[in-house]
Amino acid sequence: MSREQLAVQKAREAFLTGISKPLEYRIKQLKNLKRFITERATDISEALRKDLYKSENATQMFEIIGLEGEINLAVSKLAEWAAPRPVNKNLLTISDDVYIQPEPLGVVLVIGAWNYPIAVTLQPLVGAIAAGNAAVVKPSEVSSHTAKVMELLPHYLDPEMYQVVTGGVPETQELLKQRFDHIFYTGNSTVGKLVMEAAAHHLTPVTLELGGKSPCYIDKNCDIRIACRRITWGKYMNCGQTCIAPDYILCESSIQDQVINEIQKCIQEFYTNDPKSFADYGRIINQRHFKRIMALIEGSSVAIGGDGDESECYIAPTVLRDVKSGSKVMQEEIFGPILPIITVNGLKEAIQFINEREKPLALYIFSSSSKVIKQMISETSSGALLANDCLVHFTISDLPFGGVGNSGTGRYHGKYGFDQLSHLRSCLIKKLNMEGVNRIRYPPHTTEKLRWARVFLLKQVNLARWRQMAQVALLAALAAFVVKGYKGTCIRPEPDGTDITDWFMQSHDVCSQSQVIHTSVQKGACVVMQRYK
Numbered sequence: 001m002s003r004e005q006l007a008v009q010k011a012r013e014a015f016l017t018g019i020s021k022p023l024e025y026r027i028k029q030l031k032n033l034k035r036f037i038t039e040r041a042t043d044i045s046e047a048l049r050k051d052l053y054k055s056e057n058a059t060q061m062f063e064i065i066g067l068e069g070e071i072n073l074a075v076s077k078l079a080e081w082a083a084p085r086p087v088n089k090n091l092l093t094i095s096d097d098v099y100i101q102p103e104p105l106g107v108v109l110v111i112g113a114w115n116y117p118i119a120v121t122l123q124p125l126v127g128a129i130a131a132g133n134a135a136v137v138k139p140s141e142v143s144s145h146t147a148k149v150m151e152l153l154p155h156y157l158d159p160e161m162y163q164v165v166t167g168g169v170p171e172t173q174e175l176l177k178q179r180f181d182h183i184f185y186t187g188n189s190t191v192g193k194l195v196m197e198a199a200a201h202h203l204t205p206v207t208l209e210l211g212g213k214s215p216c217y218i219d220k221n222c223d224i225r226i227a228c229r230r231i232t233w234g235k236y237m238n239c240g241q242t243c244i245a246p247d248y249i250l251c252e253s254s255i256q257d258q259v260i261n262e263i264q265k266c267i268q269e270f271y272t273n274d275p276k277s278f279a280d281y282g283r284i285i286n287q288r289h290f291k292r293i294m295a296l297i298e299g300s301s302v303a304i305g306g307d308g309d310e311s312e313c314y315i316a317p318t319v320l321r322d323v324k325s326g327s328k329v330m331q332e333e334i335f336g337p338i339l340p341i342i343t344v345n346g347l348k349e350a351i352q353f354i355n356e357r358e359k360p361l362a363l364y365i366f367s368s369s370s371k372v373i374k375q376m377i378s379e380t381s382s383g384a385l386l387a388n389d390c391l392v393h394f395t396i397s398d399l400p401f402g403g404v405g406n407s408g409t410g411r412y413h414g415k416y417g418f419d420q421l422s423h424l425r426s427c428l429i430k431k432l433n434m435e436g437v438n439r440i441r442y443p444p445h446t447t448e449k450l451r452w453a454r455v456f457l458l459k460q461v462n463l464a465r466w467r468q469m470a471q472v473a474l475l476a477a478l479a480a481f482v483v484k485g486y487k488g489t490c491i492r493p494e495p496d497g498t499d500i501t502d503w504f505m506q507s508h509d510v511c512s513q514s515q516v517i518h519t520s521v522q523k524g525a526c527v528v529m530q531r532y533k
């Protein structure tokens, strides 16, 4: 039996014991994961410095804080996320318990990427643990020092339930032959397709957190200085090796020079005149990627930077001007510190340019006009859209993080991660009495039964609204009691109401000669008070 097979087998056996069903167990594991990042902070920082030349503070800021926040959130919200979720019912099921019960899937394979190797490997694990799954974690071999630190995880987590398998492509391929209950992959789209293919063999569901070219449109009606500060930060952070980094700029030719000047100023301000010697400017992960990125510059005209040093995997912050859509740099995700500018004739052409390409992971627009922003939102599609900033949506746990089309499938962060790695089981618990109600669905299917079926099945019962109406009626009754001159209250439906409340109320006599003195917010419910004659 291979190491990979053994790891999956162990994880499955541990899962089948049911040990992860109690929430206390999951919370303990989540807290242990937090202990791992706290106690191993120095090892993690050191590894990331070696892998990507990340400074200790940058590691904390862009890898650890987010992960810590996700752990804290899962610990505090787990009871709520894992609880049964009642749903609206129809009349046929009015007396039944109808709810969604999240349940663990089983064994989840988490395949991480190298660019934020802690965040993109351990954040999915937070969702897997919270949802009660066992997991096999496969860190990227490309960030080899960080992968080594990940091998320490079983000293913190339950070593049977959570397995770490290190290795490269052969090891990942061997893992992919095994049967999992979910595969959560982060990396490029080409390998994403291989993962999906392997998963299809076992009908295993997948989450694919992929990448692609994230466009950035700068409207001429905007504060270009501010826009360029935010874009410079988003582009050159981690030396451009960020899945949601702005890949290229679209703007009108009339503002191109100003954009270049402002970016130039920001590069100097953020990274000094000598980014190569500056502690907070990163390095390309390896020489293969160094050569790939440098080759992308060929054929385009360099406005800023353009130089590199292979021995150090250093590439200067670079801007390319008047880039043609057919140029080399526009044929693949750059994933490095090269920022091409493509000129377009306004918003309409920018939208067309974006829509002619794969749906991006992120789409950025800088504009002072809410009309322009709204048009970009309504006429394009992407995993996320940010107006007037870059990257920060990654920090909001209440936003689903993920791509669409070529940039990925599925989503995570916060409750989305929990749901993504849970099975949302539909439950309906009926009692064995009230058999008479069921007659309408049993043969023979008469016209009379069909008429009743329309009522019983098509009318939605919104219990929350019924409760709200009862409260309003109670308050009104209280008011009628206190305010002299009124003799009573009743609830009256609006004539155009369409739901069951209206249907129900229409069979009741409404107060005659009444005066409406209060209308509840919800359609179909208005409280009527009658005046003394």
Ligand SMILES: NC(=O)c1ccc[n+]([C@@H]2O[C@H](COP(=O)([O-])OP(=O)(O)OC[C@H]3O[C@@H](n4cnc5c(N)ncnc54)[C@H](O)[C@@H]3O)[C@@H](O)[C@H]2O)c1
Pocket (backbone or CB within 6 Å): 111, 112, 113, 114, 115, 116, 120, 138, 139, 140, 141, 142, 167, 168, 169, 172, 173, 186, 187, 188, 189, 191, 194, 208, 209, 210, 211, 212, 242, 243, 244, 333, 335, 361, 403, 408
């Ligand atoms: N959407 C996101 O959250 C996110 C985050 C980070 C990176 N990314 C994307 O990831 C890409 C960069 O990462 P990468 O793909 O270079 O990372 P990578 O080379 O580390 O590959 C990712 C994982 O796939 C495995 N792998 C590689 N080749 C394989 C093969 N032939 N068969 C099976 N497994 C294989 C690796 O072992 C690794 O664990 C970029 O496109 C980036 O945009 C996306």
Ligand SMILES: CCCCCCCCCC=O
Pocket (backbone or CB within 6 Å): 061, 062, 115, 116, 119, 120, 241, 242, 243, 244, 391, 392, 394, 395
């Ligand atoms: C404060 C902004 C944090 C941004 C972190 C970006 C992580 C991206 C992961 C994909 O590469």
